[in-house]
Amino acid sequence: MDSTRRATRFAAGAARGRLSSLWQLAIVLGIFLGLVADYALRSRAGAADAELLWGGSAWRWMFVVIALAAAVQVLIALRLPEPVRSHDREPTGGFAALRGTLLGLKPIVWVGVVVAALQQLVGINVIFFYSTTLWKSVGFSEDDAFTTSVLTALVNIAATVVAIGLVDRLGRRPLLLGGAAGMAVTLGALAVCFASATGEGDAVTLPQPAGTVALVAANLFVVAFGVSWGPVMWVVLGELFDTRMRTIALSLTVTVNWLANWLVTRTFPALADLSLPLTYGLYTVFAVVALVFTARTVPETKGVALA
Numbered sequence: 001m002d003s004t005r006r007a008t009r010f011a012a013g014a015a016r017g018r019l020s021s022l023w024q025l026a027i028v029l030g031i032f033l034g035l036v037a038d039y040a041l042r043s044r045a046g047a048a049d050a051e052l053l054w055g056g057s058a059w060r061w062m063f064v065v066i067a068l069a070a071a072v073q074v075l076i077a078l079r080l081p082e083p084v085r086s087h088d089r090e091p092t093g094g095f096a097a098l099r100g101t102l103l104g105l106k107p108i109v110w111v112g113v114v115v116a117a118l119q120q121l122v123g124i125n126v127i128f129f130y131s132t133t134l135w136k137s138v139g140f141s142e143d144d145a146f147t148t149s150v151l152t153a154l155v156n157i158a159a160t161v162v163a164i165g166l167v168d169r170l171g172r173r174p175l176l177l178g179g180a181a182g183m184a185v186t187l188g189a190l191a192v193c194f195a196s197a198t199g200e201g202d203a204v205t206l207p208q209p210a211g212t213v214a215l216v217a218a219n220l221f222v223v224a225f226g227v228s229w230g231p232v233m234w235v236v237l238g239e240l241f242d243t244r245m246r247t248i249a250l251s252l253t254v255t256v257n258w259l260a261n262w263l264v265t266r267t268f269p270a271l272a273d274l275s276l277p278l279t280y281g282l283y284t285v286f287a288v289v290a291l292v293f294t295a296r297t298v299p300e301t302k303g304v305a306l307a
């Protein structure tokens with residue numbers, strides 16, 4: 001029995017990265033299905049602000065679909081089992097487990113906090129939340145922009161699948177380093193392309209060949225993110241902390257991740273009105289910071305037994 005348990009744990013450890021990456025796969029699948037639902041509603045109504053059912057505009061029904069998905073998620077969550085622990089190291093509970101000498105927290109906790117923040121500060125959700133506006137600026141019609149947004153989501157899914165296959169072979173650090181470098185290059189290309197943009201707000205347009213380069217760079221940015229910081233952040237956060245602090249540390253780092261998500265999506269419209277080259281240049285800086293921070297601070301957790 002003991003040998004069977006050890007073999008099971010070894011198999012789970014060897015596939016730990018792949019299993020953890022499934023969380024990101026669920027996220028990107030959700031983004032894709034949301035875009036498909038939005039596209040279907042917009043196509044049925046003829047335009048996002050056109051009336052669809054019972055006097056509601058298509059964009060209002062998009063929120064209804066999201067609300068239904070959230071309700072399903074709640075019902076599923078109610079049936080989730082509590083994790084079973086196979087050793088005596090129980091979590092301490094509370095933030096006391098995180099306290100340390102570096103600005104009140106343990107250094108490893110700060111590593112997780114910064115990694116969680118950087119995953120969003122590179123601006124990935126700008127590509128998804130404002131993708132239609134981006135593609136329209138390149139010269140696509142509204143119909144084409146919606147279609148291109150769906151295709152970008154498919155690219156993200158494919159990149160995540162690639163990451164799932166690589167994370168336990170190459171390790172966490174190589175993927176994070178390579179992804180950060182790729183994001184820095186592609187975001188820098190977007191910053192340069194939008195320096196030639198004309199117009200303001202939703203009327204921004206890009207001349208050729210800058211429009212084509214921006215389109216390619218944005219999708220390559222999604223690829224770089226999808227094979228690295230998208231899924232691998234979740235893997236690293238699940239492996240950085242020992243059992244006694246893991247639950248509360250993950251709660252803190254995921255909170256930071258969503259706060260950074262909110263910050264980026266809330267500030268993008270104002271930053272875009274100010275200067276699109278500056279905006280994408282700022283995201284480029286964060287990608288470079290992610291590269292340097294990973295190289296200097298983030299440990300390799302592949303094959304490391306979790307404490």
